[in-house]
Amino acid sequence: MKNQLPPRRFYPCTETATENPVLLIDSDAPLLDLHACLRERLNAALEHLNLLACSSLPDFAERDLNNVANTARILVQDVSDVFRVIEHRGFDRPAPG
Template sequence: MTIKTPLHRHANMSHPATDRPVLLIDADATLSNLHACLGERLDAVLKYLDLMACIHLPDHAEHDINTISTIARILVQDVSDVFRVIEQRRFDILD
């Protein structure tokens, strides 16, 4: 028999594509690990958008532009979700 325990130390990530969260953030991770996660994603999306800004996409490449936008949105949403966890921890300390 499997006993399900609540995941109090995990925070949900945003999931506009699903009804229920499937990815979680370890809310108890060290601030340096959370910062590293943010840094990696933010650096990746900035490099990606810089690359996209330098490429010429023909006018008929609407599908490509939608894909680029979706990838950037997902990475920025990840960053926002981890920032939310850091902010919540800060407010928990102040309370």
């Protein structure tokens, strides 16, 4: 019989700025807290993208566009990482990583 490792409590967020994970997701956090985290980040990303969509291109410098896009990317990546933990918790199997 193969020995199974106990489930991990903390899962790393996807990192693009560092080689080692810095931010961790507590897979044992209450679902309401995980949902609040998702909602906050997704709403912030949507507000950023709405600002961009409702503005004319000449209003933004290239650097501003890059900052808005990068901020939205980071927030959506966080949302994706937390969803991954929730999905694996809900399906009762360990999250990858």
